[in-house]
Structures are given as structure tokens and as C-alpha cells.
Amino acid sequence: MERWPALELASTIRHDGDGGVTDDLATVQGTAHWIQEQGILPTGLPAGELAADENLRLGIIELRQAVRALFARAVSPAPPSPADAHRLMTADQALAHLNRAAAREPVVPQMDWPVEGVPTARLLSAEIDPHVRLVAALARAAIDFLSGPQRTRLRSCTAPRCVRYFVQSHGRQEWCKPSCGNRARAARHYRRQRTAADDGSAPS
Template sequence: MERWLPLELASTVRHDGDGGVTDDLATVEGTTRWIQAQADLLAAHVPVAEVAADEDVRLRVIELRQAVRALFAQAVSPAPPSPADAHRLMPADRAMTHLNTVAASEPVAPQLLWPASAVPSTRLLSAEKDPYVRLLAALARSAIDFLSGPQREQLRSCTAPRCVRYFVKSHGRQEWCKPSCGNRARAARHYSRRRTAPEGGSVPS
């Protein structure tokens, strides 16, 4: 399954399995683990093995996550956003300004790559020496690319009970982020129908 860096960032807020919500970025150590887990997605932008978060980096990643989740909420509208932060979303205009500002913090230039007998491609060459600036800028640019690309049209907020994830719909009938959420949602619907069915009546399938 394809992974998108902005979705990975948004999903650091997730259901904890016990009816609550956990935050993978709640500590400096957790933030470092999350960054290093994205090594494959960040390899072209920053040497992840050399990056260890401190409290300032943690808070900056969290602020960027707030901006991304606010813009995800706007993208899925008029459907409801993730319930994890629906009551305290960053205003969309502020989120967009923050995203653009962080993306612009790293000076980059496109470079043409054209090996013999191969299709030409491009890469961004950075003039920034600070790996933490490069990290945050890469996260912001990935969100800009995602929100301005075709994936945005397929972005959904999972409506399964207790789930707080966003996901990209991969086929026409997909309603939930993963099969376990679908099973939980169907069970909840069945329970709700049983509770509201007339006494002695049958429950529709």
C-alpha cells in the first residue's frame, strides 16, 4: 500500500485501542522514533539517521501536524473531520500560511537528471545545512504536493467508532481506513439496529 508523508504525520494522532487517543509525538523520544520510521519517505531530503529531535523540533513538528490536519479537515468537507481535533482545529487560512512559510524555509533549486538512454527526471538540490530545517520543510512540501494533487479528492476521515484517522480511498466502495475499522463499524450498526428494533420484531440485515 502506498504511503504518503502527510498522512503519516496526521496519523501520529491515533486510537489507542482502549477507547482513547494517543499521540506518537507526545515525547521527544517518540518524535525521534517517528522521524526515523519515515526514513524511506525522507531519504531524498534529509539524513534521517543523523536527526534526533529535541523539544523545539517536537513542538515545530506538532504545529505542522496541526496545520496539516486542519487542511485535511477542509479537504474532506462537508463530510465531518476526524473527531480527534474537530473541536480545536487551526483556522484554515492560518494553516495554509504556516505550511507555505515552513516549506519556504529551505532554499532549493530543481536539478535535471538525464542519464544516457533513460528518461529525464528532476530532484531538488538544497542549499540548507541545518537538517532540522530540511526535515520540517520536506514535511511541509510533501503536504503541499499531497493537497494540490489528485489524492486530495480521495481523502476521507474514517467514520468507524473510535477511529480518528484520515485515509486515501483506494477503491470505489471503501468506507473505512482498514478492515478492522469496517468490522467495528458494521458491529456497531448491527448493535444499534437491535436496540431500536420493535420488541418481537426482526432486525433487518
């Protein structure tokens, strides 16, 4: 299954399994673990050499707020994730923040062309601070995601208690994962049973 860094960032706010919501970025340690788990270290920085701190954590959280606000716009007119629907920044604020974060890392294109091969291009960073590079890379990934074809398949899971966004793998997919589908179907069955009981049509 394809993974998108922007979707993974948005999914750091998730259902905790007990009816509540948890935040994978709630602590510096949790943030460091998430970065390592996602494999999103800046190019050229060996694993284990990015020392996360509170400023980096807050920078990633601010970017997540912008991404989730733009995800809410992308799924509209369907409802956004209920986790933060009541406190989203405006789309204009989110766009401005996303673009600022991406612009903080100056990058230059470089071409390689081996004698026996074909030319390839890559971007090299002119930024020294790995924290800036990391947040900028996440911002660019969000720009790529939201400007790409997967944006039209982005959905907010409607299963009870779920707060995740997901990309539809087929046109009829309603939930982010099978367990959410099972929970949603059980909730529908329960509502039908209650309605039938209230109407006096349930079997005795």
C-alpha cells in the first residue's frame, strides 16, 4: 500500500482504542519516535543523528494543523475529521503556513550524467539546520499530495469514533480500514434495531 508523508502526519492524531483521541506528537520523545518510524530524515543525515527538541515538535504540530485544515477543505462538502473540526485554521492561513514552511529550505537542482548512463536530476539543500530541512520536506510532501490526483480520493472516515483521513483505494470504500467498517455496520444495525423497537415493530 502506498504511503504519503502528508497523510501519515495528519494521522498522528488518531483514535486511541478506548473512545478517545491520542496524539503521537504529544511529547518530544513521541515526536522523535514518529520521525524515525516514518523514515523521513533529511537527506544525508544518518538515522539516530536528529536530536528532536520542543521547537521541532511545535514546528511539526503547526504544520500538521495546516495540513489537516487543507484536508478538511479537500473532503468538503463532506464533514472533516471530528478530532479538530471545531478549531481548524482557515484555508488561507493553512496555505500561507504550508508555503512558508516549504520555502524555508533553499534547494538547488543538480544533474548527474554518467558516461554509460542517462542523466538524472536531484535537489540539493543549501540549509544547514536539519530541523528546518525536516519541516520543509514535510511541507513539500503535503504540497505534492494536495496538488496530485490522490487529493480527489481523500476522505474522512465516518466510522464511529474514528478521526482518520484516508485515500480511497476503490470508489465504494467508505472507511479507512476493515475494523472501522465492522464498527460502522454494527452501529447501523443497532440503530435499525432501536428504531424498530421504538416503532413497535421489533419481534417480541
